Amino acid sequence: MAEDVSVTAVGPMGQNGRALNSLKGAMSTYRGVATVLILLLIVFGFAQSSFMTTSNFQNIVSSNAILLVIAVGMTFPMLAGGFDLSVAGTDALAGILLSKLLLAGMPMVEAIGIIIISAVVLGAITNGLLIGYFGVNFFIVTLGTLTITQGISLQITGGNDITMYNEKWLLQVANNNVFGFPILGLVALAILILGILVLRYTGFGRMVYSVGGNQEAARLSGISVARVRLTTYAISAGLAALAGMLEVGRLASSGPTTDSTIELTGAAAVLIGGVAFGGGVGTLLGTFLGVAFLGVLQSGLLISGISSYWQGIITGIVLIASVTVDRMRARRASTKKLRQTGEDQAPTVSDTVLPIPGEGMSS
Amino acid sequence: MPELGMDFADRAASTLHSQTFLVANAVSKRFGAVQALSDVSLEVRPGEIVGLAGENGSGKSTLAKVLTGLIRPDSGEISIDGQSVTFSNPGQALELGIAGVTQEVSVVPLLSVAENILLTRKRRFSSMYTQSQLARDAQPLLDRVGLTCNPRAQFASLRPGEYVLVEIAKSLARNPRLLLMDEVTTRIGGRDADRVFEIILQLQSDGVSIVYITHRLEEILRLCDRTVVLRDGRLVGEISRADASGETISRMMVGRDASPYQRPAIAETGTQRLELHKVLVPDIVGSVSFNVRPGEAVGLCGLVGSGRTEILETIAGLRKAEGGEILVSGFAVKPGSLTTARRMGISFVPEDRHKQGLMMESPIRLNFSLGRWRTLRFVSRVQETALARLYAHKFNMRLIEFERKVSTLSGGNQQKVMIGRALSSSPKVLLLDEPTRGVDVGARGEVFEMIKELLEGGIAIVLASSDMVELRALSHTIIVLHDRQVVGALTAEEATEERLAFMMSGGI
CATH class of the missing domain: 3.40.50.300 (P-loop containing nucleotide triphosphate hydrolases)
Structure with a gap:
């Protein structure tokens, strides 16, 4: 087993070399996005004196907190090998429902609770059930639920926005700072940390990775693949609803076009952060870096007076480049491995090759 | 196929020019620790059916893959009509007149039979075809393999027993002079297999050479003019039709003493597990x-x-x-x-x-612990690593880095990871x-x-x-x-x- 030897061999690098390698391995996961992020910070920091200021960072945090909540939610189905396009629809609809319920006089806490619970349940029984249990393609199902929720939003509002200037509590949560840190950012960070804890330290988190990593292996190990899938869509729907309600506070309004296309921005953040599209690989820390990258880019361009249209162009280039570099690195690693062992091409005829004695068989 | 006549003329000419069509000389291929082929030589004359026999892992399929351009040999020479050739992909092998038919069906099920048959035909991106033209072009090939279905029928509508006939027709589309057939009858029944044998004999009389790989000795005895036996990647010997019998070939293939492994005795507890x-x-x-x-x-x-x-x-x-x-x-x-x-x-x-x-x-660690998780319980990386280390030690695995991807392990160690995981419960x-x-x-x-x-x-x-x-x-x-x-x-x-x-x- 040549490659085992190559790892354990104590060459000139010895023990330190191995430790260094494993450190490199951990770093390399985020190397791409972290490098680009630091680069952006340096460039904008030097170019624009107003970039490296507390108020600008407060601004970056509060305007991207909602994207972070959405992206954390989307990371779950993506890690399990799926995808949730419907978050934008859920986000807008949750905001509209919150406005309607508050205007109808329902207390804030009850309204928020009802909406989150409904979103979780609906995410589970539409996306989750159809994708997890009936095996319908995730793209089709969530595209369908996206257009359905968007349609409902339009139907409810007649296409108009609902303004919400009277909900002092909601507006304060969404627009104030605690010790100089935006409350919205704190909420998003709390969600992020909770998500990290779930994915890293619970059995469910491991199951999400295993379903994305190899669903057949997961099934044979007694994991209910369908239930895990369902749960990931419930989580993304619940967090999308939360994001939509935070957005109501931030904008002091809700409407059918609020946060439209946030599913694509969210997916870009998750993928830039290193989650594999097929699932099984990636972390929420990566998702956080992906969101941070998009936020810093947007703010930097704005401050530099560069057209915000550039944001899309740069995001697209970075997205494709980071995934391509990953792909090439993986390919290089696999050809290197093949050169070392060639195992998978070894003469392993899967089918039987058996001698048949001539006795009674010869014609 | 307008060029068909030309091709037959070429083939006749080449038969006159040289005695052998293909010579593979001292071909070796190594995959890591496994020497899949060592110094294997093979000659194929025009219109000859050569059997290739050997046990699981003897190198038969590796040799077939070398000859059809799927694998590049480490050393050795291949020549066609006395001229040394090299090829590194199946397309180049097809150019040289070597086609392969394997047990794996390599078709696009939703395309028509005709489209599948003509899949490997040389074409440009700008070429345009109509369905009826494709069907016309495919018809002679269907006739050659005796398939009576409509060439415009979807491939998926065929019986499984007819798949191999389509595969053969597909390989004939490029007018090969040598056809390598790797376990083609494995998945088909007796009557379909008989049709395959008829096609092979017909091809032989057309001057096409066949290398026939099988584990079924009766087929070798029925078809092959000569049989080459491989064992552990080496050429064991060659046997002519006259000398071939089931016993001799299987002895050449097995050729080893009784197993050195001693089964442990069963505990006499009387209870059934x-x-x-x-x-x-x-x-x-x-x-x-x-x-x-x-x-x-x-x-x-x-x-x-x-x-x-x-x-x-x-x-x-x-x-x-x-x-x-x-x-x-x-x-x-x-x-x-x-x-x-x-x-x-x-x-x-x-x-x-x-x-x-x-x-x-x-990571290897997660692969060891897969299936041990409970939804709402906490998991511990330290415990998972300890578990992985325990089984790795038990099974004498020389791996240290449990955070490496399991794909970086050798097949043997991957197997041990799977067995270790099964045992952890x-x-x-x-x-x-x-x-x-x-x-x-x-x-x-x-x-x-x-x-x-x-x-x-x-x-x-x-x-x-x-x-x-x-x-x-x-x-x-x-x-x-x-x-x-x-x-x-x-x-x-x-x-x-x-x-x-x-x-x-x-x-x-």
């Missing part, structure tokens, strides 16, 4: 009954598709038995429930590491499906040792395999399957390789 009482396994004819005592290994011996995997999957709860009873230590297992079977101590190690077994892109019954498939020789011995130790520890094992050496080395009893039916049970002493081979190919 696993009992199958008249279990009706889906897709298996008749019922299946056998018992396994602690420390005993029962082998399920059969060709691919004989039903051995189905039996294992039924015991594991992945398929629902349609009748009968499965007992573990005397308690009935609820049929068709993987979770119950696992809870009652049945652990299943599937055959396909890539598709069913491992999360290739995930302290099973009473271990089901192993092809435990040494794709594992190199050294690691194979280690997996054998591992299984032996498990038996000594009192686990009951059911082992499905097509590898007779493995079955004989490890099992106390061998149940033989043929064509989805149990055809017999032999004790280890009764089960000679020749007897097993005879029974699993349909003899009584």
